[in-house]
Amino acid sequence: MYCPKCGHKNTDEANFCGGCGKAMYGSNNTKPILAVVLALFIGGAGYGYATDWSFQWPFETTASIKTKVVHKDEAELKIKKAPTVVNETKQQVKDKTELIKESLPSVFTIGTRDGSGSGFLYKAGGYIVTNAHVVAGYTDVTVKNSVGENFEGTVIGISDRYDIALIKSQANKHVKPFVTETKETPIGTEVIALGSPKGLENTASIGYLTGLNRDMEMDFIYEKIYQIDAQIDHGSSGGPLLDATTGKVIGINSLLYKDNTVFGFSIPMHSMQKQVDEWINEPMSSxxxxALFNVYDDYVPESYQDSEDTSWDYEDYGGFDDSEEDYTEEPELEDTEVADEEVENFIHGFRSQYELAIDYNDYEYIAPYVAAGSSAESELLAFLDDLSMKNEFYEFIDTSVTDVMxxxxxxxxxxxxTLNFTKEDGTVQFLEKKKLYTVIHNEYGHYQIKQISNQ
Incomplete structure (x- = not known):
């Protein structure tokens, strides 16, 4: 074998050149070493396959880094959030406790000779809102506060159409009034019902607003009322329904569903505020x-007993003066009540048709209700004729019969x-009118209006 460096001839077994002394790389002695290395490599590869080696340098992709960061952050987030949730829960419970505690002095038990209900302070000065069916036309009521003290109260507003009434009690005029919600409350809102169910004063129950826009008609008309699962019972009527978060009054608890406490109904406060404010600005007379509910058959309100006001006689409460000048005969009480109801229905029917007559400028809607040739007929015809020349509109709100003689x-x-009057310039004016209708029987025995005058 010749040396690749100097060309000296060496034997085949030589590991180094005899001429220059350099290593002989082409020597056959390297073959065993290569064989060993190759064998080790092949053996390692086989072992790696059996043990699932990847034979790759370890590295981190973007995805793996992101995954590990997310997992780490979530773990840290859970550790950090745990105490915060607990603190918030405690704060919420504390808020409800404080809210109820602060609200109870402004919630009252309302008593009459027929029973009791609840009410709440709507405005400073002693203005207390309740249900109409709680006071049922009485003028003098008892107002009991949260610590059991009794005070006198006077009903200064009530409706026979909507189940709402307003009481004024001077003894409670310095109590802090509730703030009322001015718009519809969404379903799912947590609520607190306060009042005196079964006469149990200072009662609070927590639930949710579970339904909206429920319409019912019983003794009163209930429009777009709230359905709630906060427990209420007899005696809760007139009490406030609070938003458990804001503390605002969102409703007036009014009805039970089929005489159970599974769920009840509350009149939205925002729908009644206008009427309540009107009573505050111009209270109804006692x-x-x-007279609105005729509950005083033999009773004169305490505020008028021993009074110089002689107009508070028995006939003011549905009774009759037996003098020959006005009456020929004193009718039976039961017959009178039936007659009163018929007359009231007649007046309500006339007012309903009267609104249509105005809307369509057509006297025929009310012709059957008006006596032919009477002053009422001529005045109504003249009014409709005059209205046809103008761009004015009337929207009737409520008509209450206050007395029948x-x-x-x-x-x-x-x-x-009460009604809304839209003028030609587009402005809307709220009107209140007290009227006297003189009603007669025609030859067929039907009621007809002979004269209409202002009181």
Whole structure:
């Protein structure tokens, strides 16, 4: 074998050149070494396959880094959030406790001779809202506060259409009033119902607003009322329904569903605020309040006993003066109640048709209700004729019959009417009118209006 460096001839077994002394790389002695290395490599490869080696340098991809960071952050987030959730829960419980504690002095038990209900302070000065069916036309009521003290209260507003009434009690005029919600509350809102169910004062129950826009008609008309699962019972009527978060009054608890406490109904406060404010600005007279439900058959309100006001006689409460000048005969009480109801229905029917007559400028809607040739007919025809020349509109809100008086010639019906009047310039004015309808029987025995005048 020749040396690749100097060309000296060496034997085949030589490991180094005899001429220059350099290593002989082409020597056959390297073959065993290569064989060993190759054998080790092949053996390692086989072992690696059996043990699932990847034979790759370890490295981290973007995805793996992101995954590990997310997992780490989530773990840290859980550790950090745990105490925060606990703190928030404690704070919420504390808020409800404080809210109820602060609200109870402004919630009252309302008593009459017929029973009791609840009410709440709507405005400073002693203005207390309750249900109409709680006071049922009484003028004098008892107002009991959260510590059991009794005070006098006077009903200064009540409706026979919507189940709402307003009481004024001077003894409680310095109590802090509730703040009321001015718009519809969404379903799912947590609520607190306060009141005196079964006469148990200072009662609070927590639940949720579970339904909206429920319409019912019983003794009163209930429109778009709230359905709640906060427990209420007899005696809760008139109490406030609070938003458990804001503490605002969102409703007036009014009804149970089929005499159980599984769920009840509350009148949205925002729908009644306008009427309540009107009563505050212009209170109804005690006579009008008493006459609306005819509950005083033999009772004169305490505020008018021993009074110089002689107008508070028995006839003001549905009774009759037996003098020959006005009446020929004193009717039976039961017959009178039936007659009163018929007269009221007649007046309500007339007002309903009267609104249509105005809307369509057509007297025929009310012709059957008006006596032919009477002053009422001529005045109504003239009014419709004048209205046809103008761009004005009337929207009737409510008509309450406050008194019915019988004479040997006619029936005098006293009313309290509210309506919105839209002028030609587009401005809207709220109107209140007290009217006297003189009603007669025609030859067929039907009621007809002979004269309409302002009280």
């Amino acid at each position: 006579k009008a309040v008493a 019988y004479t040997n010639q006619s029936i005098e019906v006293y009313t309290y009417e």
